[in-house]
Amino acid sequence: MDNKEFEKLLLSVQKPGRYAGGELNSIIKDKEKVDVRFAFCFPDTYEIGMSHLGMKILYSLFNEREDIWCERVFNPWIDFQEVMRENNIPLFALESRDPIKDFDFIGFTLQYELSYTNVLNMLDLAGVPLRSADRKDLSPIVVAGGPCACNPEPMADFIDLFFLGEGEEVDLEVIDLYKKIKAEGGDKQVFLRAAAQIEGVYVPSLYDVEYYVDGTIKSITPKDGAPAVVNKRIMRDMDKSFYPETFVVPTTEIVHDRAVQEIYRGCIRGCRFCQAGFIYRPVREKSVDTILSQAKSLCDTTGYDEISLSSLSTSDYRQIQTLLSRMIEWSEKDKVSISLPSLRIDNFSTELLEKIQYIRKSGLTFAPEAGTQRLRDVINKNVTEEEILRTCLTAFEGGYTSVKLYFMIGLPTETDEDIVGIAELGQKIVNSFYSMPNKPKYKSVNVSISVSTFVPKPFTPFQYEPQITVDEIRRKHDLLRNSIKTKKISLSYHDSSTSFLEGIFSRGDRNLCKAIEEAYLNGCKFDGWNECFSLERWMETFEKCGINTAFYANREREYEEILPWDHLNYGVTKRFLTRENLKAHGEATTPNCREQCAGCGANCYGEGVCFEKR
Amino acid sequence: MRNVRVFFTKHGRMKFASHLDMNRLMTRIIRRSGVPIWYTEGFNQHPYITFALPLSLGFTSDYEIMDIRVIDDEFTNEQVKAALEKVFPDGLVVTAVENMVLKTGEVAFAEFAITFKEGEKDFAERLNAFLSQESILTEKKTKKGKMKEIDMAPCIKRFSISKRFSAEEGESVVLNLVLSAGGENNLNPTLLLAAFGETPYYTVCRKMIYDSAMECFK
Numbered sequence: 001m002d003n004k005e006f007e008k009l010l011l012s013v014q015k016p017g018r019y020a021g022g023e024l025n026s027i028i029k030d031k032e033k034v035d036v037r038f039a040f041c042f043p044d045t046y047e048i049g050m051s052h053l054g055m056k057i058l059y060s061l062f063n064e065r066e067d068i069w070c071e072r073v074f075n076p077w078i079d080f081q082e083v084m085r086e087n088n089i090p091l092f093a094l095e096s097r098d099p100i101k102d103f104d105f106i107g108f109t110l111q112y113e114l115s116y117t118n119v120l121n122m123l124d125l126a127g128v129p130l131r132s133a134d135r136k137d138l139s140p141i142v143v144a145g146g147p148c149a150c151n152p153e154p155m156a157d158f159i160d161l162f163f164l165g166e167g168e169e170v171d172l173e174v175i176d177l178y179k180k181i182k183a184e185g186g187d188k189q190v191f192l193r194a195a196a197q198i199e200g201v202y203v204p205s206l207y208d209v210e211y212y213v214d215g216t217i218k219s220i221t222p223k224d225g226a227p228a229v230v231n232k233r234i235m236r237d238m239d240k241s242f243y244p245e246t247f248v249v250p251t252t253e254i255v256h257d258r259a260v261q262e263i264y265r266g267c268i269r270g271c272r273f274c275q276a277g278f279i280y281r282p283v284r285e286k287s288v289d290t291i292l293s294q295a296k297s298l299c300d301t302t303g304y305d306e307i308s309l310s311s312l313s314t315s316d317y318r319q320i321q322t323l324l325s326r327m328i329e330w331s332e333k334d335k336v337s338i339s340l341p342s343l344r345i346d347n348f349s350t351e352l353l354e355k356i357q358y359i360r361k362s363g364l365t366f367a368p369e370a371g372t373q374r375l376r377d378v379i380n381k382n383v384t385e386e387e388i389l390r391t392c393l394t395a396f397e398g399g400y401t402s403v404k405l406y407f408m409i410g411l412p413t414e415t416d417e418d419i420v421g422i423a424e425l426g427q428k429i430v431n432s433f434y435s436m437p438n439k440p441k442y443k444s445v446n447v448s449i450s451v452s453t454f455v456p457k458p459f460t461p462f463q464y465e466p467q468i469t470v471d472e473i474r475r476k477h478d479l480l481r482n483s484i485k486t487k488k489i490s491l492s493y494h495d496s497s498t499s500f501l502e503g504i505f506s507r508g509d510r511n512l513c514k515a516i517e518e519a520y521l522n523g524c525k526f527d528g529w530n531e532c533f534s535l536e537r538w539m540e541t542f543e544k545c546g547i548n549t550a551f552y553a554n555r556e557r558e559y560e561e562i563l564p565w566d567h568l569n570y571g572v573t574k575r576f577l578t579r580e581n582l583k584a585h586g587e588a589t590t591p592n593c594r595e596q597c598a599g600c601g602a603n604c605y606g607e608g609v610c611f612e613k614r
Numbered sequence: 615m616r617n618v619r620v621f622f623t624k625h626g627r628m629k630f631a632s633h634l635d636m637n638r639l640m641t642r643i644i645r646r647s648g649v650p651i652w653y654t655e656g657f658n659q660h661p662y663i664t665f666a667l668p669l670s671l672g673f674t675s676d677y678e679i680m681d682i683r684v685i686d687d688e689f690t691n692e693q694v695k696a697a698l699e700k701v702f703p704d705g706l707v708v709t710a711v712e713n714m715v716l717k718t719g720e721v722a723f724a725e726f727a728i729t730f731k732e733g734e735k736d737f738a739e740r741l742n743a744f745l746s747q748e749s750i751l752t753e754k755k756t757k758k759g760k761m762k763e764i765d766m767a768p769c770i771k772r773f774s775i776s777k778r779f780s781a782e783e784g785e786s787v788v789l790n791l792v793l794s795a796g797g798e799n800n801l802n803p804t805l806l807l808a809a810f811g812e813t814p815y816y817t818v819c820r821k822m823i824y825d826s827a828m829e830c831f832k
Contacts, residue, residue, distance in 0.1 A: 004783075008815055010630065011672045017635060022627030024642065024703045251631045251639050303642030303701075305660065335659050 006097070009087060013080045017252030018046035021094035024249040025302065026072075027063045028095055035067040036175055039093050039100035039140075041108045043118035044528065046074040050248070051256035053310060054109055054146065058167055060244035068175060071095040072248070075118045075525075076125070078532070084125060091126035101126045104178065106140045107171075108159070110148035113505035114498060114528035116155060119144070120520040123158070130517060132160050132205060138188045141178065145171075149202075150232075150279050151458040151565040154505050156204035157513035160188070161195055163202075164568060165232030165279075166265070168242050170200035196226040200233030202568060209510055209564075215551055217509065217562040231569045232279070236607040238265065238286045243294050246301035258306040258339070259298040263291055263323070267312035268593035268609055270600075271369070272380045272584050273411065275457035276312055278577075279570045281600060282608030283593060288323050295327065299336050307331070308339045315343050341365075346387045364395050367406035370414075371421025377587045378413050380580075385425065392429045396436060402446040403429065409476045409493075410454040410468040412584060419476050422449065423483035430488045448490045451480065453499035457506050458565045459572060461580030464557040467503040469550075470496050497535040501527065503553035509564040512552070515545040571602035615652060615685045617714040618694060619832070624675045628705030633668040639703075640680060647697040652683035666718045666831065667796055667823055670804065673726075675820040679831065681714060715832040721796030722826040723771050726803050726818055729778075732785040733814035738775050741789065744810050745773050752809045766809065769794040769801040771828075787814075795823065 010016040031037065040059055042049030049055060055072070062070035071093035076084060084091070090099040100106055106128065108119050120130050123142070129135050132142065144155065145163035152162045163170055174195055181191040196203040206226035210218040222228050235241040247259065266283035267276065286294075295307055311317060324338070331338055343366065368388050370376045376383060392403055407422050426447045433445035453473050456465045468476075473496035484491060505512065519541040526532035542549050557563065559578045566574065576599060583590060590598050593609045603610035624631075631639060644651055644661050653659040666679035684694060695711040702708055730737070744750070750766040771792035778786050793801045807813055823831040 004817075007629070016630045016671070017632070020627045020630035022704055024639070249639075249642055251628075251635045253634070253638070257638075301646065303645035305641070305645060335653060337658070 003097075006089070009083050009089070010080075013083055014077065015046075015252060017250075018074065019076065019080060019094070020251075021097065023251050025246050026095055026248045027059075027069070029063075029069040031069065031096065031098070033066075034069040035179055036069070036105065037098075037103040038062055038068060038070040038105040038107060038175070039073050039103045040070050041073040041075075041100075041106060041119075041122055043075055043108055043110075043115040043122060044526075045077060046250075046252070047254040049074045050250050050254045052109070052111065053260050053262065054167075056244055056247050056260075057242065058171065059248070060246070061168060061242045062171070062175075064242075065172070067179070069095075073100055073122070075122050078526070081121075081125065091122055099126065101128050101140060104139045104141065104182075105175070106142045108142070108144040109146040110144050110152075110155070111146050112528065113148060113154075113502045114533075116505060116516050117520045117524045117527055119155065120158065120517060121525040124520070130520075131157050133157070135160070136188065138178075138182060138186070138191060141188070141191070143174070147275065147279060148506075150275070150568060150570055151507065152202065152204065153209075153510050153564040154508040154512040154516060156510045157517075159204070160192060161201055161203045163233075164200050164230055165570070166234050168235055170198060170233045173198050174201060193224050193226075196224075199231055202230045204510075207567065211511075215511075215548070217564060217566075220562065220567045222567075229567055229569050232571065234282075234571075234605055234607075235265070235284070236605065238284045239290045243290075245294075245297045247298065247304075249302045249304070256308070257304075258308050259295070259302055259304040260308050260310050261291060261295040261298065262286065263309050263311045263314070263317050265311070266608065268316055269313060269382065270380055270580070270590055270592060270598065271382075272378070272461040272580055273369070273408065273454055273457075275460050278459045278572045278600070280312070281571050281602035282605060282610050284608040285317065288319050288326065291323060292326060292330070296330060299334065305335060306337050306339060308341060310341070313344050314340050344383070346383050346391075364400055364402075365404040365406065366391065368425065369406065369408050370411060370418060371407065371423070371425055372418045374587055375411060375414060375418045375421070377589050378584050379411055380584070380589050382589055382592065385428075388425065389428060389432050393432050393436070396433050396439070396445070399440075401433075401440070401443050402448065404448045404450060405429075407449060407451050408454045409451055409480070410473060412454075412462055412465045413587075414468075416476075416479060419479050420483045422451070422480055423485070423489070426484065426489040427486060430486055445488050446490060447488060448492070449484075451477070451491070451493040453494060453496060455499055455503045455506055458563065459570050459577070461577050461584055463507065463563065463577060464559065464561075464581055466556045467500070467553045469554055470500050473499065495530065495533075498527065498533060500549075500553060501535070501538060504549055505552075507564070508552050512547065515541055515547050518545055571600070571604060573601035576600045615683060616687060618682050618684050618691060619712050619714045620680045620682060620694070620698065620708060621710040621712070622678045622680065622702070623707045623709060624669065624678050624705065625707075626674075626705035628703070629672055629674050632671040633665070636665065636669075637663065643698070643701050643703070644682065646701045649682070649694050649697050650684060650686040650689055652685050664718060667721050667724060669820060670802060670818075673818045673820060677820060677822050677831075679718075679823065681718065712832065716825055719797065720825050721823055721831055722794065723792050723824040723828065724795035724820055725790070725792045725822040725824070727821050728789040728791060728803060728807070728816050728818050730787040730789070730814045730816045731783075733787060737814065738777060738787045741787070741810065741813075742775050745770060745791075750806070750809055752805060754805065766801055766806050769799055770806075790821075792824070 059070050062068045073093050092099050123130050142160045144159045145167050149162045192203045195201050196206050206224050208221045212218050264285040266280040268283050271277050369381050426449050429447050456462045477493055522541055640663050641661050651661045654662050662683050664681045669675050691711040698708050753761045754764050756762045773791045776788050778788050825831050
């Protein structure tokens with residue numbers, strides 16, 4: 001289709017800037033001069049995908065190589081999908097506007113389970129068969145990575161190979177292998193078998209899964225020489241690890257429109273519900289010098305006037321004070337503001353507060369996660385009520401009049417007392433504001449409580465736990481709402497039915513593949529979007545496919561049960577996770593990695609926090 | 615410190631950048647360019663930028679105007695131009711950088727070239743008849759959100775219609791249109807053409823901006 005015709009169609013839909021391409025720093029290459037074309041697909045809208053750091057890292061990394069051209073692809077919104085179908089426009093990459101079905105690789109990043117139907121939606125729009133088995137040719141190879149790849153089984157029938165862990169090295173190794181096999185005239189099977197030999201690559205078609213009559217797994221058997229256990233990959237030295245010098249700067253508005261500087265990977269904390277806290281182990285920090293030079297380069301080359309420090313828990317960076325002091329020296333002069341997401345309650349100091357105030361006065365957000373000390377011990381949050389109140393008071397004394405608190409409901413062992421405890425904690429925080437002798441006159445306080453539903457995730461100590469039912473979620477929402485007695489507390493919560501769907505997929509097995517396919521064909525897409533999500537449509541699909549949703553979401557697993565992801569190794573051992581689960585039920589906490597090693601197994605990588613000098 | 619006027623063109627993929635997008639984009643471009651520019655005071659300081667006349671999304675333009683404030687008087691307009699040229703993305707081209715002459719409030723007219731893909735045979739004639747009417751009424755939303763009837767005919771300064779043929783595009787009708795712009799009487803050509811009724815697909819390019827004496831806006 002010629003450009004004029006294409007642009008005419010663009011002008012007929014909402015936010016055409018999403019599809020226009022040509023943004024600052026986007027990379028155009030001569031397609032005749034590259035060997036491998038890679039379509040990096042984010043299975044959600046442009047605004048969400050463009051905010052994602054992982055994509056920026058890999059986009060730059062791939063494009064550093066002269067022989068690879070990596071382009072970006074997002075899922076077009078419903079209105080443009082219709083226009084594309086009416087006009088026979090197959091899904092295209094933003095840079096070249098070429099159809100991605102002709103690319104060598106179509107790569108997806110799986111950030112959340114609710115984007116699974118969008119993966120199928122994008123393959124379908126591209127004109128590529130959904131199932132791996134129906135794609136016989138060497139190209140396009142459909143690959144996927146990201147956190148959801150740690151239990152890739154619900155997507156096993158669609159994706160040719162998964163990257164486990166961090167992609168900076170393994171992705172390129174796979175691309176190189178592809179080049180070699182292509183040059184030798186090898187076919188897809190030859191390529192997949194060879195790729196399975198690369199550490200960090202999981203080829204689901206090379207594993208046979210057998211089930212017992214009750215639906216649990218009997219065995220997972222590798223074939224054609226594939227390894228019995230697939231290990232995740234990590235970057236061992238974060239100072240030597242690739243980081244982009246620049247980002248593509250979107251012209252239209254996106255969700256997180258700022259420079260992002262990663263400061264470390266992993267988390268020392270071991271909160272038992274948190275998947276990221278386990279699958280990214282061990283903690284590996286960047287040095288202050290590395291961070292400063294990368295951050296400066298990013299701001300200089302993008303023109304961004306805001307930079308966010310990214311990690312799972314910013315205040316756990318050992319040299320946070322030094323880093324901020326040195327960063328402010330430069331950011332002040334260049335009029336760049338620094339934002340610090342992911343602050344913890346227990347080590348949020350007055351000094352840190354002063355620095356943040358100096359930088360930008362935005363809202364303060366903390367995550368106590370549970371309403372009572374007993375439950376916080378169960379989830380290993382390691383935050384006391386005293387610390388929470390002290391931190392809020394520090395913030396109030398520093399001039400803040402609102403705080404936002406994140407909680408979860410449906411946590412293992414939770415009782416109604418724990419739910420009421422959320423409201424009580426909120427009340428105590430409100431009271432602490434009014435207890436200040438020098439509280440600001442004529443100013444009110446606002447404690448905003450945001451509640452999400454706990455979804456048990458693979459590779460966490462709670463991977464064995466049942467998720468509470470949708471009815472129970474709603475009952476607990478009502479209980480909490482009725483327990484709040486003041487208008488100074490505002491309450492918001494997530495939709496219960498999407499959490500339920502997330503719970504089915506997160507610990508699902510290969511039997512879900514047919515349901516995901518059926519649901520997509522039945523019209524499910526953009527399941528993370530309220531305006532598109534339909535629980536009824538999903539329930540119909542599950543029924544039609546003979547899927548017992550309670551088996552996946554609401555069933556308690558035995559420690560001995562073979563879980564669908566047991567043949568994948570993310571460093572943390574199942575023995576450790578079981579031990580932690582037992583401790584949780586005994587309401588016993590585990591110290592963080594820097595206090596005392598808990599023997600999770602992640603020291604097998606020979607790097608990071610496990611070997612820090614103390 | 616002086617006010618500097620940057621003249622540029624906007625084509626290609628940049629036509630999908632809205633006015634708000636342009637604000638954001640230019641802020642970043644200018645930060646990257648290293649031009650010593652004045653920042654607004656206040657807590658969230660940002661570079662001071664204004665556009666003489668916002669351009670609708672989807673339009674291209676040969677004559678865009680952005681005003682900035684350069685704080686270093688030794689940083690010449692030529693240097694500003696060179697610095698901006700280095701960082702302007704595809705689709706935006708700096709044509710000139712000069713000291714500001716007129717205030718943006720003195721914008722009075724804008725000229726558009728509107729190209730229609732081949733239409734019905736008498737399309738050009740019907741268009742001509744439509745634009746020649748003494749009064750062309752339509753409803754327009756006021757700033758308060760109410761609908762108000764306005765007459766667009768007085769806002770048409772002049773127009774001409776020609777037919778063109780090119781091997782690439784085939785036959786097309788080109789409407790050259792000068793309309794009131796800026797301030798109170800701004801008229802968007804889309805509104806005018808909507809009152810005409812069904813038209814063939816068209817593209818709009820802003821060719822020029824004028825002051826009240828129909829002099830090029832400097």
